[in-house]
Amino acid sequence: MITSPVVAQSSRKISNVKGKEYHVSVKGSDENEGSLKKPFKTIMAAANKAAAGDIITVHTGIYRETVAPPRGGESASKRITYQAAKGEKVIITGSEPVTGWTREQNDTWKAVIPNTFFGGYNPFGDLITGDWFHSPERTTHTGSVYLDDQWLKEATALDRVLKPAEGNPLFFAEVGSENTIVHAQFPGKNPNQSQVEVNVRQTVFYPTKNFINYITVRGFILQNAAPNWAPPTIEQKAIIGTNWSKGWVIEENLIRNSACSGLSLGKYGDDWGNNGPGYKDWNLTIERALGKGWNKDSIGHHLVRNNEIRECDEVGIVGAFGGAFSIIERNHIHDIAVRNLYGGAEIAGIKFHGAVDTYIRDNWIHHCLRGMHLDWMTQGTQITGNLMHNNQAKASGKVGFYEAGDGQDIFLEVNHGPCLVANNILLSGQSVFNAAHGTAFVHNLMRKVDPSFERWLPRKTPYLVPHGTAIVGQYDNRSGDDRFINNIFIAPSTLKHYDTTSLPMAMEGNVFTKGSLPSTQETKALLDSSFDPKPTIEIRDGQAWLRLSSNPAWSTEQTRRLVTSEMLGKAIVPQQTFENGDGTPLRIDTDYFDKKRKVTNPFPGPFELPANGEIKVWPK
Known part of the structure; x- marks a missing residue:
């Protein structure tokens, strides 16, 4: 695929005008000068010294602090870089050790913790709640207990913790005026002889001010934070976040164990959020964001790449507005919201609002309650080359206010496009839940596509100027104006929902295998009803292997066109061409592996060559 300059920059090392290099070590002192021989002890001591162009190198150890950069860089080439020393294990954590446990009964122990231990923020008294949050059966707090880096699950009542442990160990906390009593199950363990910690900090790496621009964060383990629910109407805190800034690079980190969000590119804070969800209020939120x-x-303009993000109870990467013009690539996102503690409309591996000209590509997203949810103003967005499977929303039956069905890889909600979904492997029960229009689905391997228009029709949502954020107008969510071109559909799958649409459709070059059906709007669909590709994913040693069968005859029984901007045309509502963020034309002339496609008659699906047998699909 021909890419724009903003995408091309992510393929090379981000250059930096080099200034001073400060060093940090757990054996150092904040009274030192910050040199390699006389390092600082805390990362914040270095942060308070660093200026544009400087590098902060952190050495082996566990750092128990919140890093809140007081200033950023000046440009993409003159940034402030925070990095783990090469080959060294550096952990920045939001938790603190707890000792002095006494046995209660069975596998249950308790610790009495003075409230002064938590400073000004006690997560065990911080109830998770907010706009579009849904948890009628239980209450959940941001506090967590960790045994040897594995978190325990909060129980709904003390009596459940006092019983013998079954399955996942539980904890329950009682917050009093002076002390917090934590009751926890440690089956087969003496917590006084193990590493037991509780979280005490909302964030691990997060500026307290907006517009702290051009920061690089590289090579850390960032863990055990206690941010609250992150709807698009409030400040979206996370283990690590940009807090309404520009030009961050977040790469090669392990981000894990968040009560809600793992990584945030999201909204600033103000006094207007969590006043009760309403779409009128949400429109006002957009107006305030523009201001x-x-x-x-x-x-x-952030770059988030090569991170592993896991074990977050709400979302892996979240961003209302602040993720626009960004690149999210080559991240491994998994085990998000799988504990089913609560529901809501912000739960996914990736959840964005207003992902204008954002590229989400080459990521591996699996075992999340939902894979990806792109909501409102998904305009100029490209979702390409991603591997998604085993994202099972069915586990909880309902995700917030939305019936989850068989599990979703991609949920598109009340957008007007243009949005490109190309070269993806989408193997969850429901590949796409489409409550939007203006999307082009091109060269994907897909299961079920479920449109939902009637329910969402009355909702009028904004569309923007091309490649910008200024609102042009609002439009309802009627059906149609989608394109399905050169995809392979596998069971169970049907496009019969698109037999009748309000807006015109484009469908051509698709292959429908055993158990899948085309729409009547595609007059020359290729039905291979006796052929079963039988796709399966196996994970071995951190790699993903796809077993798949393809029929080489698909290239001769149907002639396909190379997909280009000219072929896709314009999304009807915004009257914007399907093109790159810099206005250059699209050509889907490479496949999932970035191999060249045939120009005259490209093969359907994400692979240009017919795939038979086992293929390594991650890492590429």
């Missing part, structure tokens, strides 16, 4: 600098010059 707060949501534009191409000031916000977004």
